[in-house]
Amino acid sequence: MAISKHFTSKKLSALLIFMFAANGSLFDAQAEQTSVMPLHYVADKAISSNPEVQQAWHAFKASMYGIDAARSGYLPTVDVSASTGYEKRNYGIESDYSRNTAELSLGQMLYDGFRTSNTVKRFESIQLIRYFELLDQAEKTALAASIAYLDVQKFTELVELAENNLKEHESVYQQIEQSVGAGVARAADLEQISGRLSLAQSNVMTEYANLHDVSARYLRIIGELPVQGTVKAQLSDDAIPISINQALDIAYKNSPNFYASLYNIEAQKANADSQKSAFQPNVDLSARYGFQDRDELGLNESRSEARIGIDVRYNLYNGGLDSANLDQAYQEVNVAKYQRDQTCVDIRQNLQVAYNNVQVLQNKIPSLAKHKESSSKVKYAYKDQFDIGQRTLLDVLDAENESFQSNRAYTAALYDRQSAILSMLAEMGKLLETLNVKSDKFPLLSELTDDPIALNADSICPKFDVAATIGRQAFLQKKKQQDNAYMTVTAMPNYLTIPVTPPANTFVDDDNDGIANETDECPSTPAFTEVDEKGCTKYRSNTSSVEIGIPFLADSSVVRPEYMQEIARLADFLKQHPNKNVEIQGHASLEGSVQYNRKLSEKRAFSVAEILIQQYGISPNRVSSLGYGVDQPRINEISVRANAANRRIEAVITESGSQSTAMQSGWS
Template structure:
């Protein structure tokens, strides 16, 4: 007995360490602010994250580059001054050495440069817009990262609470079993089983605390501050998401900063390619020149010269550099075309996946919410029945674990749904707008009055994204079941097949359910809204396992069933859980090969009794083994 107490003491000590760790993780270090609401987390991330700020500086740098290129339209004003000693000797006279100086003042106005300045200004103007969309992309991405970090923190804060509650329940059960064991009511093996379950609950708690620490660290990196305690579940503005995926894609093609940045980069590449024609054309300048020199050519005195002139220059050969540069920019232009295509493909993929996740998770949350309520009722009923000796330890702990798993699944689905909604909006370029946030330097951007207009006849200014998207995934259960039946193990022996086929004749446990198909009725029934297998059915499952071991070459399908209570989607989900519960027990506790068993749910569609009575509904909450004897 002392040995058991030592084990429990170790568990309790570990629990104390875990509680201390949880408290430490939930408190911010002194001097660091915490963020306590969803919008503040997203806003702070967008305004302070280095990725966003660096993209702003890239945008500003390109704006200055455009200003520099526009300088090519304005005159160039230059002043030259020189002084030196010269020595001059001609066939007629030796002037000796002397000092001279000269000052030149010129104003040069470009009249024609092969359109180089025009094309360079246009290229940098589009590059400026591309950097702007890169800045917007970084803002949307950081907003999404901050939103997901907040949601993950909410999730794991709740999961830690669930794990703590789960541990407490297991500890209370352990205490009750310990009292019964001391009084001779329960067996020692029950106490060992309870201690093992407490240890598992402790392990789950430590795991959740570690996960919470990890997401808090990510939150700190993205947002710049630590999250507060007990964060509230936020509401993502999902009303901005269209009902149809085609509409969502069309909006994404128009609003996505990823696609718009690729379009402006392509337009910039086109203008840069055009600029490579300039070196192959003459250059024409208008120049005013005023020169003042002293002692020029050894002749004492001041020399003044003033002129207005037109200067023409035309390069005839530069070693093939201009042609090579033109080919270089042509390849860069083609690369920009492919980058635009890739941007469309990426956005289509991300929006389609996120949109499908939203639809799937909405259904999943609805089902899990109903299941959570049902599991809580079952858990409470089992606890009351355990106290009066009508339920075993395993029944009680199994119901608690199933409730704990459903809590975790429901919370994960709720936060995952919000994250999918945020991801859909971000990929459409609408997350900041949907949250009524302006982003970094919004007022300054408004003052710039950027020109986002595009020529409708210019293909380079269009997204040209492919239409259509993959259809949402769906499961045809009847077709799946037919395919599973068709894949029977060809190695099944003729003797096993014949033996099973003969079982259906005159048997109340085996019945023919189709050509070469025999159903083995497994007398395992479930409580209402539950997939927990009562220990009262251990012998029945053992007999089913024996039948499977005797016919190892036969493929078996575990079919779960429900009564008609509840909606179709929920009953389908519950029947699948019942089938998997039996399959897992056959594999884990009776050594049946996983390759021999497939689990599917039949929902409420195959009753064997009337659902009009309580007895009939109880019979319909069952599982069956369907054995394929086809050769």
């Protein structure tokens, strides 16, 4: 099915196309209106006027006419020819006369080796390529516009910081100048503050130059100058996937660039099939009727002639042209496949970088905030101490500069993280949806084709977590040693940190489940959990809630191999009871950032749910995951024992159909 070509450019004012039904909204309606409203405006404004988007739009419209041209092969051809003229000769009865002829002919293709049908398929695929290229360009333009907006706001704030820093230096300069004039301070101090004052002035000019450049970029992309005092944009962390693998899954299912590469393969396959028609006969129905007022001898005798019949043409040899065309078409299919592979690895790299930038900046921001706060306190303390002669001028100037640089780094990090989130969403094909840029009048994918491509992203684009293979975890080793103190208490086996060899004939049961360590296949079963003879959780048909004993390492959501047995037992229970669903719930201790603990509990719950689905074959619609963070502590305090009790994974089991919508949407 192809869409009608009668579109107007007014329908391009906004370009969000929901290519597939979303599993859940990234933002609720109220959050969208308050947090992404300015980004919605600049993205919509840029898309409606950006030349590259307009170019992609008209390329899409042109592809519609290509389908019409290909379909003309199914329809008959009707031709009429007529002539009139004066003729003169030196033979025959009449030496000069006027002659008139006319002919009407009709042709209808009956069989052409499926050339026409495959050509139509090719142009339908080309239309879908142009469609996804249009969406991809819209995503890129929205990204560029949004980042330009954030950059203008960022450098506006940095200009303000630089100007405040300059005012501080001017104030100190005036104080030193008065002191030198009074003979209290040394002339060298005045030279020193003069140099620092010049540097502060240079910083202001640098920030103004940066603001000028990003404003010029804003004007180029959006088509208007930025307005001062605009609303700050704030993207919700709900837009961030729980893991890089989930982000890659979303990208392969939604990326317009990736789907354009897939339909390019289909177009080249259809072209190869159309080239095969050269090895088939062509069968056409033909009919014609002709009239002339003189015969071949020039005699004034009217004649008419009519014919209808079937014409068959079969080429036997044309110098190898058809074979060469077919071989070339097959190679074009291979080219398209490698282009798809290149698109795959580009998405994987760009998304890995953007996702990691979001995480790294999130981890840096608390440290930068602390540095900013400490630098500000030091600055004011040094000023007070300088006034009473306990600090040198150099100390004061260094503290002032460090405070300025810490404020600048913190402000830049906040905006850079927003830009990284936007880049991540664009790579996933979710930016326009997040910014709520859409138009119901613009065609949906279902209007263009009745048979969209169903892909297996795992086989086409393997997923790799780069961050898990580099040395970032080593950097967190010290933090891990501190955070893992809870593993030494109830339900946490001692040998996680120090291997212990029990004395002979001594019964050792680290998790207190009544099963000795040497025969315990589930070495971290929580206390008071009913276990079987192997030390693993015992499930009954009426089991409704079970805590799964999985001690995670600090800042990690990876389930280690020695704790997979508990997940396997849960999977066996679900397979034996196909009418049961499960929600994996993650909980965290009260220690640390509330937001960080919520995200970490989500990641850990998601990891367990992902194992149930991918490794043990439990249907995704039976498994959901949700991170509660610090919302449901067992012990409402911060201590080693409370932390151990509150850091947990629970499996809540329900009958099919009894889960709430919110639960079912947890797996997305």
